[in-house]
Amino acid sequence: MLTLQYIGTNYHGWQVQPNAVTVQQCVQDAIERVTGVRSPLTGCSRTDAGVHAEMFCCVTETEATIPCDKLVAALNAWLPLDMAVTDCREVTADFHPRYDARGKQYQYRIWNRPARNPFLEGRALHVKRPLDVAKMQRAAKDFLGKHDFSAFCAVGSEVEDRVRTVTQSTVTAENGMVTFTVAADGFLYNMVRIMVGTLLDIESGKLAEGCIPSLLSAGDREAAGHTAPACGLYLTQVYYDG
Amino acid sequence: MLTLQYIGTNYHGWQVQPNAVTVQQCVQDAIERVTGVRSPLTGCSRTDAGVHAEMFCCVTETEATIPCDKLVAALNAWLPLDMAVTDCREVTADFHPRYDARGKQYQYRIWNRPARNPFLEGRALHVKRPLDVAKMQRAAKDFLGKHDFSAFCAVGSEVEDRVRTVTQSTVTAENGMVTFTVAADGFLYNMVRIMVGTLLDIESGKLAEGCIPSLLSAGDREAAGHTAPACGLYLTQVYYDG
Numbered sequence: 001m002l003t004l005q006y007i008g009t010n011y012h013g014w015q016v017q018p019n020a021v022t023v024q025q026c027v028q029d030a031i032e033r034v035t036g037v038r039s040p041l042t043g044c045s046r047t048d049a050g051v052h053a054e055m056f057c058c059v060t061e062t063e064a065t066i067p068c069d070k071l072v073a074a075l076n077a078w079l080p081l082d083m084a085v086t087d088c089r090e091v092t093a094d095f096h097p098r099y100d101a102r103g104k105q106y107q108y109r110i111w112n113r114p115a116r117n118p119f120l121e122g123r124a125l126h127v128k129r130p131l132d133v134a135k136m137q138r139a140a141k142d143f144l145g146k147h148d149f150s151a152f153c154a155v156g157s158e159v160e161d162r163v164r165t166v167t168q169s170t171v172t173a174e175n176g177m178v179t180f181t182v183a184a185d186g187f188l189y190n191m192v193r194i195m196v197g198t199l200l201d202i203e204s205g206k207l208a209e210g211c212i213p214s215l216l217s218a219g220d221r222e223a224a225g226h227t228a229p230a231c232g233l234y235l236t237q238v239y240y241d242g
Numbered sequence: 243m244l245t246l247q248y249i250g251t252n253y254h255g256w257q258v259q260p261n262a263v264t265v266q267q268c269v270q271d272a273i274e275r276v277t278g279v280r281s282p283l284t285g286c287s288r289t290d291a292g293v294h295a296e297m298f299c300c301v302t303e304t305e306a307t308i309p310c311d312k313l314v315a316a317l318n319a320w321l322p323l324d325m326a327v328t329d330c331r332e333v334t335a336d337f338h339p340r341y342d343a344r345g346k347q348y349q350y351r352i353w354n355r356p357a358r359n360p361f362l363e364g365r366a367l368h369v370k371r372p373l374d375v376a377k378m379q380r381a382a383k384d385f386l387g388k389h390d391f392s393a394f395c396a397v398g399s400e401v402e403d404r405v406r407t408v409t410q411s412t413v414t415a416e417n418g419m420v421t422f423t424v425a426a427d428g429f430l431y432n433m434v435r436i437m438v439g440t441l442l443d444i445e446s447g448k449l450a451e452g453c454i455p456s457l458l459s460a461g462d463r464e465a466a467g468h469t470a471p472a473c474g475l476y477l478t479q480v481y482y483d484g
Contacts, residue, residue, distance in 0.1 A: 005360050054361075069356075076358050084358040114311075116318050116326040118247050119296075123361075 001091045002027070002075070004056040006083035008230065009122045012049045014056070023047075023083060027058065030078035034071065035064040044097040044238050045104065048190070050230030052123065055086075057097045057238045097238070105168065105183040105237035108196045108228065113176040124177065125232035131178055132203050136171040139202045140180065142212035143169040143195060150219035152195055153188035154227070162188055162219075171199070183237070190227055198225030243333045244269070244317070246298040248325035250472070251364045254291045256298070265289075265325060269300065272320035276313065277306040286339040286480050287346065290432070292472030294365065297328075299339045299480045339480070347410065347425040347479035350438045350470065355418040366419065367474035373420055374445050378413040381444045382422065384454035385411040385437060392461035394437055395430035396469070404430055404461075413441070425479070432469055440467030 004027065012020035016028075024041055032038045044057040066074065068088040075085045109124040111117050112131050117124070146165040153162055168183035180196055198215070201207040207225055215224050246269065254262035258270075266283055274280045286299040308316065310330040317327045351366040353359050354373050359366070388407040395404055410425035422438055440457070443449040449467055457466050 007360050052361075072357055081358070081363045082360045084360045086355075086357045113328075115314055115328045116323070118249050118324045118326045119294075119365075121323045 001057055001059050001089055001095070001097060002085050003087035004053060004058065004083060005086055006053050006056065007123070008047060008049065008051045008053070010080075010082055013051065014043050014045070014047045023053075023056075024058075026080055026083060027075075027085075030075045031060055031062070033078045034066070034074045035062050037062065037064075042097055044101055045187075045235060047235060048230050048233075050122075051233045051235065053235040055237055056235055057101075057240075059091060059095060059097045061093070100240060101186075102239040102241060103167065103183055103185045104187060104235065104239065105181065106187070106192045107234045107236045108180040108182075108192060108232045109234065110178040110180075110196075110232060111176060112173070112178045117176070122231050125229055127178075127200070131173075131200075133171055133173045133178060135209065136178070136180075136199045136203050139199050139209065139212060140169045140171045140182075142210075142216075143182065147216045148219055149188055149191055149216070151215045151221055151224040152191045152198070153221065154190035154194070155221055157189040159188060164188065164191075181236075183239075192233060193228045193230065194221075194224055194226075196225075196228035196232070200228065201225035243299055243301050243331055243337070243339060244327050245329035246295060246300065246325060247328055248295050248298065249365070250289060250291065250293045250295070252322075252324055255293065256285050256287070256289045265295075265298075266300075268322055268325060269317075269327075272317045273302060273304070275320045276308070276316045277304050279304065279306075284339055286343055287429075287477060289477060290472050290475075292364075293475045293477065295477040297479055298477055299343075299482075301333060301337060301339045303335070342482060343428075344481040344483060345409065345425055345427045346429060346477065346481065347423065348429070348434045349476045349478045350422040350424075350434060350474045351476065352420040352422075352474060353418060354415070354420045359418075364473050367471055369420075369442070373415075373442075375413060375415045375420060377451065378420070378422075378441045378445050381441050381451065381454060382411045382413045382424075384452075384458075385424065389458045390461055391430055391433055391458070393457045393463055393466040394433045394440070395463065396432035396436070397463055399431040401430060406430065406433075423478075425481075434475055435470045435472065436463075436466055436468075438467075438470035438474070442470065443467035 011023050014023045016024045039060045041060045071088045072085050111120045111124040111126045143166045150162045164184050166184045253265050256265050258266045281302045283302045313330045314327050353362045353366040353368045385408045392404045406426050408426045414421050
């Protein structure tokens with residue numbers, strides 16, 4: 001199992017696509033350079049184009065006898081500079097980085113000052129008007145618990161069971177950065193970005209304060225907020241047992 | 243007076259050069275776009291190629307009657323995305339951003355984990371071996387006070403008075419990032435980068451612990467440490483009276 005970090009800006013998400021560069025493809029290329037064999041690589045999630053990862057886990061199988069710590073250095077020599085392997089460990093053959101994950105944590109970062117921040121270009125959403133953080137904090141609490149998140153799932157997703165349990169949902173503000181942190185046992189397609197769009201629409205008054213419980217029970221994607229841009233989204237933790 | 247932030251990676255430093263793109267030139271271009279006139283622009287310091295600024299001050303003169311807050315937004319629309327104006331205020335005609343500065347603060351950032359950090363690519367020096375931070379902290383204290391910093395000035399500098407007063411010189415470590423913070427009434431050419439190279443050479447044992455006082459009194463650049471790379475250096479504060 002490899003643990004990765006990457007800046008998603010230059011990639012069309014995780015998963016290999018026919019005509020676009022992806023993170024998965026770059027990691028497979030690096031593994032092939034090091035081991036001489038192109039191996040399947042299974043990820044813990046399909047991050048979208050432009051989404052970043054501070055922790056992403058993926059699993060491959062290799063006959064190579066390189067020790068784990070040497071493999072980290074060898075892969076990093078071949079990977080593009082906007083991604084890196086931070087850890088490598090042996091797992092059992094039946095381990096699956098997606099199905100065996102107990103849950104994940106994402107952060108959505110909003111730079112909330114009038115002027116752009118060049119250090120956060122492509123790494124946070126820029127909102128110029130001063131956000132009412134207390135209002136967003138009150139709204140974020142309504143995501144907590146076990147709900148059908150159909151209203152917070154992109155149209156076209158084929159997932160049938162849309163019940164997820166959100167265990168953390170907070171909004172913090174520090175030095176101009178407003179951060180939404182959310183953990184759950186699983187996430188639907190675009191779920192965090194629609195949650196953030198909904199929080200921003202509640203903040204601006206476009207959606208009514210206290211509307212989240214009724215959005216959840218109605219399950220209508222059209223009634224929820226907009227999909228916030230990918231650039232602010234980070235996969236920050238993947239939780240496994242043991 | 244404009245306050246700027248920029249990522250120095252893509253620029254040959256602040257000052258306009260005949261055949262290389264610089265920060266000064268980009269800001270002058272943006273001012274010309276907004277006001278219609280190309281005006282002289284005086285900076286608070288000459289940062290080197292690859293050095294970053296979280297706070298950089300520069301002064302121009304304009305006949306334009308655009309209010310300061312509108313000017314910030316207008317300039318940011320024309321500036322490259324790796325730089326931004328964060329503040330604009332009127333100053334008296336005799337104000338000089340360099341000579342009127344009481345002092346400046348720089349930070350030098352070192353990513354100190356075995357694996358690369360893609361989010362810090364070009365934004366911190368990567369040192370893989372675990373640094374003895376306590377040893378660096380002890381050495382950094384020796385820079386405090388009023389000294390002739392000739393040993394910490396790049397060969398070829400034409401500055402005659404090399405006496406500077408260092409008022410802050412600390413090394414901190416947090417979540418893998420080792421940060422050297424130094425404030426002084428002024429800095430010589432490459433001074434912070436040579437200070438950092440010297441701290442790293444003391445840490446590694448290449449230079450003797452406790453050598454800084456004798457390096458300062460001898461004033462020999464050759465006896466001090468190496469010049470650390472530009473990518474870890476940030477101008478973080480410029481201090482003015484009032």
